[in-house]
Amino acid sequence: MHNSDLHNSDLPGSDLSGETVLALHAHPDDESIFTGLTLRRLADAGARVVLVMATGGDLGGSRVPLAPGEDITDRRRRELEDAAALLGVSRLVLLGHRDSGLPGGPGTRHPRALAGADPVLLGRRIAELVDAEGAGTVIHDDDAGIYGHPDHRAAHAAGAVAVALTGADGYRMTVDREHLALSARDGHLVHGAARAAGVGFGRVTVEIAVAVRGTDADLSTKREAMLAHSSQIDPATVPAETFAAAYGYEWFLRGGVAQPPGVLDALGNAHLLAGAR
Template sequence: MTSTPHHPDLSGHTVLALHAHPDDESIFTGITLRRLADAGARVVLVLATGGEAGGSRLPLAGDTVALRRRRELERSAALLGVERLVLLGHRDSGLPGGPDLGHEQALATADPLALGRRVAELADAEGAATLVFDDDAGIYGHPDHRAVHAIGSTAAALTGAAAYRTTVDREHLHVSARGRHLVHGAAAAASVAFGRVTAEITTAVTGSAADLAVKRAAMAAHASQIDPDLLPGADGGDFAGTYGYEWFRRDGAPGVLDALGNVHLLAGAR
């Protein structure tokens, strides 16, 4: 890694992280959530959908996809130090133009203002002064990620909470990951671009080797979606180079996530 993470005391702070699908929490914010928890912050994780459209790479043995993914989510959340897990109960909308997009329970068909109010009420009840949710591009354009942006933006506006919008640094990933990050495959499947250039990113979080090990374990917990044997590190690959940074676009003044130790990378930095 390029720097040593800070170790602040964040006792008394609550952070609410909103994600679209089970496994997004580990892929895009696993280091951040674990470090927040280790620093004493209360971490509330909200999942908008059950990830049903993702299918399963493993036999379900009588489970539904939603039930399997919920169990995997619960294991991941425990590894990441989440104190409360909330499910909004909508259905995965699937890829743009796909058959799941028009399902009556799909997140893409839901009222983002109503869901934003629901998340705002949850944030108020928890005393969460910081919200984490997807950027306006939905990281890689998935309909559910775009919906999460709309929901999170509404909640942030209603509560006045600091807003950190999750994204990825595509310049860094072009150099360091070279197609190995899961967002590469997701964006290719949706035929869309992904992420932001380095100059657009306000906040980047990294972690120690132990933090990265927890993130990798949390990703591997989603075994129905992610083959642990294909994750960097299984064969001596560079997990840190691919997944060792998490990126956000912050609105307003620096907040809790910046206290973890903001890392700015030049394009091409190792």
């Protein structure tokens, strides 16, 4: 069985009322690219979603003209707010670190760069948010930072500290590179990001614990949320006709081998994907 054999009618349904999930991301647009389906489905199932954004994406530049008096951080914050609203986010928290840029670049040495932040201190700050919100689940990057970006690695480290301090369930976002090789080739934005950084990306299918997908409506919302980041994402790079092939799944590792199935498992289909290869 391949991923395409799964239909919308197979989607598991859950009532997650009373659950709070905190999602930690490195840059504005990561929340839509890597967890847009997941956040929207969590919100639709009744969970409270808290989105924590570590940087303002200062080094991202803009593919469109900025408004008079607007800088890139202003623009990306506004785009993030629009995307968060589409994805059903209840609270958006901005940590205010600076984008570090690509591995080895000068941005990593900036005094406010996320890459240089003390992971324990940052993790404690995240843990305080987890406790204040009563979050039972924390989503953060995998230990490789999905594609090796220093900010994603830093977000992984801080998220792991927060999970350890609070005892929350941890889910580490990644991508299934085998699935993408079959279904999307170079159609996912992570391909270009990994090439720019000169690194590999993602995990193989057997490593994936949870794969979340959505209905056609969920996919449409995810694409709309991605395109809300118009300073970064050209609509031509995410055509509607091939969007599902590239972005129809979101993938997660559990926080540890001893962690039992949790909130994201209630949305996921890993039990079906186990027979896909």
